[in-house]
Every structure is written in structure tokens, then in C-alpha cells.
Amino acid sequence: MKRVLRSAWVTAAVALTLTVAGCGGSGGADPGDVNPSGSVKPREISWLLSRPADGAVIRTMTELAGEYAQDHPGFRLNLITTPDRPSYIQKYETLAAADKLPELFDTDATPFAQKLAKQGRMMDAAKLLESLGVYDTYRKAALDYQRFDDGSLYMIPFEYQLEFFWYNKALLAKAGVGVPKSLDDFPALCTALRKAGVTPIALDGQDQWPLERYAAYQPFRTDGSSYVRDLKKNGAKFADPAGEKAAKWLSDLGRAGCFAEGFSSTGYADAQNQFTTGKAAVYNIGTWELASLATDKLNPAVRDDVDFFTLPTTAGSATAADEFVAPSGIGMAVNARTYDPLVRDFLKFALTEYPQRYAATGELSPTTNAETTVPANATPLYRRAVDAADEVGDELAMPWDTQLDPTTNTRLQHELVLLVQGDVTPAEFVSTMDDALAQNAPKYFK
Template sequence: MSFTKRSIALLAAAFAATLALSSCAGSAGTADPNNVNPEGEIVPREISWLLSRPADGGVITAMQQIAADYAKDHPGFSLNLITTPDRPSYIQKYETLAAAKKLPELFDTDATPFAQKLASQGRMVNVDALLTDLELADDYRPAALDYQRFDDGSLYMVPFEFQQEYFWYNSALLKSAGVETPKTLDDFPQMCTDLRAKGITPIALDGQDQWPLERYMAYYPFRMSGPQYVLDLKNGDATFADPEGRAAAEWLYNLGKAGCFQEGFSSTGYADAQALFTSGQAAVYNIGTWELGNLATEKLDPAVRDSVDYFTLPTIDGAATAANEFVTPSGIGMAVNTQTFDPLVRDFLAFALKEYPEVYAATGALSPTTTTKTTIPADATELYKRSVTQADEVGKAIAMPWDTQLDPATNTRLQQELTLLVQGDITPDEFIKTMDASLAENNNG
């Protein structure tokens, strides 16, 4: 298929998905999202889970083991994993299947406006009610559940992870430049200037994937007014010209002026950005605990291992959020399709969600529940255990990743403009003007 034909096909599919979804409210069937214990016989069959997770990751590995154990007592049962790790491709597939009412029994989704529309149409099982009925609700970390909630507080996704995002740093590099770890976000530009003066790359950034830079956009507003600003932004009740948006734009512009990120950051991928830090070429690296295996074990280069440490999101003067409140995501959630929810699906979930925490924690990962202890690997450094312990101390407010909050068009434009802003190709005023125009267009679309 030629590029032109493929583009037309993709646009047509996306348009059809949007049209079908917007026209099927109230016509998705008579399934009750709150009927979490349907009557009937448990008849084993294949059920499917539409996923957007690494095929060799801990979540899939754990669930495959659990499904195999369930099948031993339920001959004829199997769990079919439909895996699409590439997120843009996954979203297109997910939304197209949703429009055609062909979603499988289980499917991955963030708490996006699209997902909330599905829930409002009665097409997703009420997970709050399901977990309560299974007597599992109190087992979950509040932050893990809250990350999955819609703006109105309702819960329709099950978390399978719990992560904490830190600023990892090389203490030897900071010391050589006479730099202390930043106490506030406003200390970052000077830290970068001092490191640059010693010929050290201040911060390693995966600019190619764009979401890491978007994290930085979220930090200042979160410290100024908590998670409310981005909710107001996406609902049309705030603008980028508001104090939070302006402060973020000016802070990022100043990070760029101070040379905080490596040259050519916009074309640097995930692995190369991490390598800059782990090889001792960059002083700071902002990433989550999903990288504990590479940053807090003996896998890390001995030349830098003893110098690596981390700090959490710095605060600002007069911050509205506490020091123990930062980015603590529980990953993409799993929704349950009401149209195919039957005694078998319910019974499998009852089995799987009870078994999952122990199986998952045994891999060295942080469970979304507090009912089991993470197995610390034999080759772990002190940082591994400290990070795991810190998971029990996080606060209530979550710095939500903006790429899971904003509509796709606004989010894409934001990522593009952020790169230009940090590169110094546009000013904060130009950034704000462009983004507010985009926001207005898409909120009225």
C-alpha cells in the first residue's frame, strides 16, 4: 500500500471510529456496568486481552503464568494476548474496535476522554464495584487506583503496576562542578550552567519519544496548584496563558538557555539517552522505577555505580503540593468489556487479581497492592530497597502525565512546540499563543 493510500485509510478508520462512537451512546446493549457478579454457569472458553505492554514485560509474564494455573482447573480455558506495544498503533486499533463494538473481554486503556465516553455508554465494568465485590479494594495502593480514575472519581480500569519517577543523578559529576542537588525547580538552570562550565552534559533526555520532555511541562504547574490545572486545561476551563502555564513555559525556556539537555536531544532515543547517564556522560536522568533493574543493580557500570543516587521532584516556594507528591503512575489500566462479561470472566478475574500481586512482586517489581513485599534482587544496590520502601510513603496528589490527559491533537501540538521552545526557536509568548489557539480549536472541535 502506498503512503498516500495508507494515510487515507488511516484517516478514514479514525473518522469512522469517532463517528461510530459518538453515535452509539445508549445503543451499546443492555449490559449493566454495576452487575459485577453475573449469574450463570462458568463455561471455560478462550478470552482475549487487547494489550499495549512489552511482550516480555513483568505484567504479561505474570498473567501468562496465572492464566496457565487457572486453566489447570478449567480445561478449555485460555487467555489470548493481543499485543501491540507501539502506543500510537495500539490506540488506533483500540478506538477502531471500540467503534465497531468488537472489543474483546479485556482491553488496555488510559483514563482518557475517549475511555470516559465508553464508560458513560455502559461499555466498561465498574471496577470500583468489582474490586469491592471481590473483597480486594482495600488491598490496592490508593495512588495506584487514583491514577486510573476519571475526572469524576469513578474507576473503570484495574492497575497492574506501580511506579515512581525520580531524578537519578551522578553525585561525582555534581561534586566535580561544585553543584548540590536542586532544592527547588528554580535551581535547575543554575545547576545546568555550572555543569556545562565543567564540560558536563547536565541532563540526559529522550527527546525522540517526546513524552519525557512533556513530563517537564507538568512539573511547575503541579507544584503551583496541584493536579487541577491540567484537568481545567483539557476541559477548557484554563489556558496556557494562566500563571501555571506561563511559569512552565518560562521555566522550560530557561532550561534550554542554560543548555540543560544534550545537543541534539530531539533526535535522541530512549536507549541512547539512558546510556548517556549510565556511562557517566550526563549528570541527571529523569525516569521511573521500571528501570530499577538497570539503575539500581550490579548491571550498572561499576565506574558509575557507587556515584548514582536519586532525588524526587523538587518543590517551589509556596508549593501547593508536598515533597512526597510527584509522578507516581500505575501504568495503562485494564478495562473489562460489559458486553462479554459473564461468570467465566468474573471467575478468572477473581482468581487472577488475587494471585497477581505475589507473582508480580516476585519479579522485583512494585505491586499496585500493599499485600505483598517486592522481592529485592540478589544483585540490587542500596537504592533498590530504598526506592521500594519509598513507595509506601507517597502522598495523595499525583502529578499526572499530560500525554494521558490532553486530547490527541492538543497533545501532539504541545510535544512539537515544547521541542521548539527548549531549542530557543520560539519564545514563551509565542509558545503560549500557539498552544492556546490549538486548545481552543480542539475544545471546540
């Protein structure tokens, strides 16, 4: 069961604010000098972050910061929260440009973040974790998700997720179909479900990234993760075989009526509701929804019929069945210009204690040394999902919204809706996206 330990001293010790406080610290450290000399002098440090305010990451770190403050009077962890991702990115990049980033800040492994690292403004996370004696406890996939293309590591993961296709066994049986063995089976699956009067796939089209996941699946199976790494820098094309196959497949999904009517305006909660009320047969979402899909919170009318499968392979697939989307979320970077003995000491305490505390809330830890506490009200699927974390392969399917330049990504999200709706052909989609890529990628990745 998810548990959050609260007490008066936590509330008093940890400040939650929406304004940027002074960063403190001295002249800055060499990114590789992870063990600075000097004494620990308690002060307020800040963490610029983009995470749900009521999520397990913030609750756990708030608890740990309060405990640290008990032994270090004068210490405060100031959380600068901006849950809305676009607003967060704007704030983060503005503060970076003004050289006012706080001690800790959230970032994906983007070209912008890599520029900060190359400027010596982020601590080497690999060296830091090694010096704290915790590097080897992290899941390989969790760390790999945070790495730049050159393999360097400057972000620390605080979560670990697996993305599954949840499905309703009764609805598939009603349509006379089974779990798809290949991605190429999806159009036929959807056609059969439609004929049976069932909405095939629930999709949050409003937030755009869920449909973009589908765009990434075929290329990951045909070419592996190398395709998007090359694509984002205009070193590969949408017109390449992997991109063309993806465009045709997405168009086929649309023609087969795979997604719910009006999917482009369907929000997160509505998409989840379509599945949990038995109106949709399949729902592609991550283990962050285990509490909704694998406990007694799930609608009793569908609870016994829900199961999940992982990303299907394809004929001649370049990646294996145990390789799929397994993100470790947005990472935390450590500001080299404000790094000092206090920051190191707090991180040593927090990162040592964090895995067990976080796993106790029912979440998957980014490390292998903490066993997830399965809630008392869990269905058998909860344990199966947790156990699957130990079976993930080496290659990751990276979400494209964290890989492409922002302008091309925005255009892609728009064009995907048109493609699935049948408003543009696969050839038109490919041409439009290659033009956008050629125009934007070289400037962003220079």
C-alpha cells in the same frame, strides 16, 4: 531477582496472537452487576493490550492463565498484543467503534474511555474489585491514577511506578553544586555543570513524552493537579500564571544548556547510556528502570556515585515534596457486553494471585499486600526506591500526554522542542498552544 516460572502447560494453555478472535459471551451485563448468575463455562477470552511482550505484567498473567486453565479445561487467555502505543490506540478505537472489543482491553482514563463507560460498555471496576474482596488491598495512588475526572473507576491497575531524578554525585561535586532544592534551581545547576564540562540532563527527546514531563512540573507545584484538569478542557490557559511560569522555566532550561546536544533526536537507549556511562549528570526516569540503575548491571565506573531525588518543590508550592509522578500505567477495562461468570471467576483468581507473583519479579505491586523481592544483585538504591512507594502523598502529578486531547498534545510536543531550542519565545509558545487548545479541546471533550 526477577523470576519467571515457565512450564510446558503454560505454553500450551495460553495463546499469544496478533489477530482478533471471537469475543464469545452473551448479551452483556449491567456495568454494576458484577456478580452475574450462572455457571462457569470455560472458553477462550481475549485481552487487547499495549504492554511490552517480555514485561513482568504479561509474563505473570500468562503464568496465571495457564494455572487457571489446568483447573478449567477449555479456557484460554488470548493476548492481542500491540506494544506500539499509537498503533494500539488506533486498533482499540476501531474495535470499539465496531463494537468488537474483547473481554478485556487496555485503556488510559481518556475522554474516549469515559464515553465507553457512559455507554455502559465497561464494568464498574470499583464495584468489581470490592466484590472480589481485593479493592482495599490496592494503593490509593494506583487506583487514583486510573480514575476519570469525576472520581469513577473503570480500569484496573497492574503496575505501580515512581518517577525519580537519578543523579551522579561525583559529577555534581565536580561542578560544585548540590541536589536542587527547588525546580527554580535547575537552570543554575545546568549552567554550573556545563562550565564543568558535563552534560547536565540526559533526555529521550525522540519519544517526546519525557520532555512533556518537564512541562508538567512547574504547574503541578504552583497549582496542583487541578491546572491540567482545567487546561485540557480549555477551562484554563497556557497564558495563566502557571502556564506562563512553565514556559519561561523551559526556555530557561534551554538557554542554560540543560539537555544534551541533539536531544530531540536522542532515543531512549541513548539517553540512558548517556547517564549510565557518566556523560550526563541527571536522568529523570521511573522505577521500571531499577534493574538498569540499581543493580550490578549498572556500569561499575558510576555505580557507587548514582543516587536519586524526587521532584523538587517551589516557593509557596501547592503540592508537597512527597507528591510527584507515581503512575500505575495503562489500566485494564472489563467489557460489560461480554462479562459473564467465567470472566469474573478468572479475574478473581488472577487478581488475588497476581500481586505476590508480580512482586516476586522485583516489581512494585499496585497493591500494599505484596512485598517486592529485591534482587540479590541490587545496590542499596533498589531497597530505598521500593520503600519510597509507601511514602507517596495523596495528590498525583498526572502525565500530560494522558490528559490532553491528541491533537493538542501532538502540537505541544512539537512546540516544546522549539521552545527549549530557543526557536520560539515563551510568549509565542503560549499563544500557539492556547490557539491549539481553543480549537481542539471543545470538540474532544464535548
